[in-house]
Amino acid sequence: MPDLRFSRAAASKQAIRIRQLYKTYDAHKEKIAALENLSCDIAEGEFAVILGPSGCGKSTLVRIIAGLEQPSSGTILVNGSRDSAPGKTCSMVFQSYTSFPWLSVLDNIAFAMRYTSTKTKHERRTRAQELARMVGLENFENAWINELSGGMKQRVSIASALATESRILIMDEPFGALDSQTRMAMQEQLLTITEKTGKTVVFVTHDIEEALVLGDRIYVCTSRPARILAEMDVALPRPRTPEMRNRKIFVEMKYEIFHLLRDHVYAQILETHRARR
Numbered sequence: 001m002p003d004l005r006f007s008r009a010a011a012s013k014q015a016i017r018i019r020q021l022y023k024t025y026d027a028h029k030e031k032i033a034a035l036e037n038l039s040c041d042i043a044e045g046e047f048a049v050i051l052g053p054s055g056c057g058k059s060t061l062v063r064i065i066a067g068l069e070q071p072s073s074g075t076i077l078v079n080g081s082r083d084s085a086p087g088k089t090c091s092m093v094f095q096s097y098t099s100f101p102w103l104s105v106l107d108n109i110a111f112a113m114r115y116t117s118t119k120t121k122h123e124r125r126t127r128a129q130e131l132a133r134m135v136g137l138e139n140f141e142n143a144w145i146n147e148l149s150g151g152m153k154q155r156v157s158i159a160s161a162l163a164t165e166s167r168i169l170i171m172d173e174p175f176g177a178l179d180s181q182t183r184m185a186m187q188e189q190l191l192t193i194t195e196k197t198g199k200t201v202v203f204v205t206h207d208i209e210e211a212l213v214l215g216d217r218i219y220v221c222t223s224r225p226a227r228i229l230a231e232m233d234v235a236l237p238r239p240r241t242p243e244m245r246n247r248k249i250f251v252e253m254k255y256e257i258f259h260l261l262r263d264h265v266y267a268q269i270l271e272t273h274r275a276r277r
């Protein structure tokens with residue numbers, strides 16, 4: 001039977017609601033506007049992708065969603081509430097590897113549960129083993145972090161983020177430091193994992209193909225200060241398969257986004273470079 005469920009967010013209950021968000025940093029006596037009048041809604045269970053050029057304000061946005069940063073003005077509701085305590089509501093995976101080098105793979109994953117879960121030590125260990133299996137690290141449970149490749153280190157981070165049981169998983173360019181082959185393998189694995197867990201995902205990337213491979217919906221951002229330039233539904237069924245990269249809709253959307261970015265973002269980047277010369 002064909003999968004007619006184009007979006008995982010079928011129930012479309014809101015997980016994140018952002019209205020007129022502004023963020024300005026005070027840096028070295030100058031003000032840097034990172035977000036300007038940014039509004040968007042992310043539904044529960046949706047795989048939302050924030051796509052935009054480097055330095056536009058993507059990390060600022062997700063840090064505010066995670067409660068790690070305060071906005072200058074505007075409103076943000078996460079699960080209907082204003083305060084998103086880090087770890088409880090949202091868990092995060094960053095581009096840089098953030099595991100503890102003095103703990104084993106399994107202890108890293110179990111550690112994430114220590115302050116966010118009511119599980120006993122034994123239950124945490126059992127759950128950590130399940131998660132290690134889910135991310136394909138069952139044979140590396142006792143390895144040290146510095147014995148792992150970049151892709152494996154990110155799998156530890158993903159398993160640790162899943163361990164917190166928060167309903168929202170924020171991933172800030174998690175595969176940015178990986179080579180393109182590992183990156184594709186990680187995308188495929190992430191699809192399997194998120195389809196299994198049904199979590200709301202907010203995934204940051206500057207890569208158009210990555211956005212299309214993974215997302216239910218793509219929020220295309222302008223250059224700094226970031227605003228939402230376009231909001232696009234990816235009308236590809238789930239489970240996603242690698243062959244979908246060849247589908248007409250995939251190729252068309254890829255070029256649509258490319259042209260959008262070319263008109264609104266690349267032109268601005270080139271102009272800035274010209275002005276500096």
Ligand SMILES: Nc1ncnc2c1ncn2[C@@H]1O[C@H](COP(=O)(O)OP(=O)(O)O)[C@@H](O)[C@H]1O
Binds near residue numbers: 032
């Ligand atoms: N803590 C900070 N203090 C001052 N400026 C910052 C801070 N964090 C980010 N910025 C600036 O805000 C802009 C957006 O940064 P960021 O959100 O990290 O962008 P992105 O993740 O899209 O690359 C950049 O110009 C960056 O230098």
Ligand SMILES: [Mg+2]
Binds near residue numbers: 059060172173
């Ligand atoms: Mg960033």
